Amino acid sequence: MKRLLTLFFLLALPSLLSACATAAGAGATAGVAASQERGLGVAIDDSAIHAKIWRLWLDTDPHIFLEVGVDVHEGRVLLTGTINSPQNRLDAVRLAWQVKSVRQVIDEIQVTDEGGVLDYSRDVWITAQLRSKVTFDSEILAINYSIETVNKVVYLMGVAQSEAEIDRVIRY
Structure with missing residues (x-):
């Protein structure tokens, strides 16, 4: 069971990290857009x-x-x-x-x-x-x-x- 949970965690980790990167990228884009003249x-x-x-x-x-x-x-x-x-x-x-x-x-x-x-x-x-x-x-x-x-x-x-x-x- 412990091995199965470890495998699940390792498989899910890339998805979790990519979600963080997407959120950070969206935040940065919003910050740049807000500071533009337009x-x-x-x-x-x-x-x-x-x-x-x-x-x-x-x-x-x-x-x-x-x-x-x-x-x-x-x-x-x-x-x-x-x-x-x-x-x-x-x-x-x-x-x-x-x-x-x-x-x-x-x-x-x-x-x-x-x-x-x-x-x-x-x-x-x-x-x-x-x-x-x-x-x-x-x-x-x-x-x-x-x-x-x-x-x-x-x-x-x-x-x-x-x-x-x-x-x-x-x-x-």
Whole structure:
């Protein structure tokens, strides 16, 4: 009997730990959303839009989900990435528009066969450098911005506190 209880505990432990991680992750997400300029309610709506777009893409064609990035701010959806099929690009945009509460879809998806690990690594490095500069600038509320780089093109989306702040971010 003792052996059976030990086995049950060992099998149940991963589920219990993952539940803790989920709760902690949800708490952290709520904390970040509450501190953003757009407010908690809008951040929650944006997260729901994001999740619904991902679900539609996964149900339609997993390649879209894997190759296209999504950023949502105040119902505005920015689609970025590279994809090798014009039809997948059209599907990505069409499906994004199907989600309730989407106010605008900004299509910056590039249709190309080019790109690879080196290009992706370079883009990640560019994004990290810019995010670092914005984060450590005391005159910028960095949490309000999402930064994405695709083929050396930087996409910036968010809510600025002032014209001076957005000018400062763009100067980087």
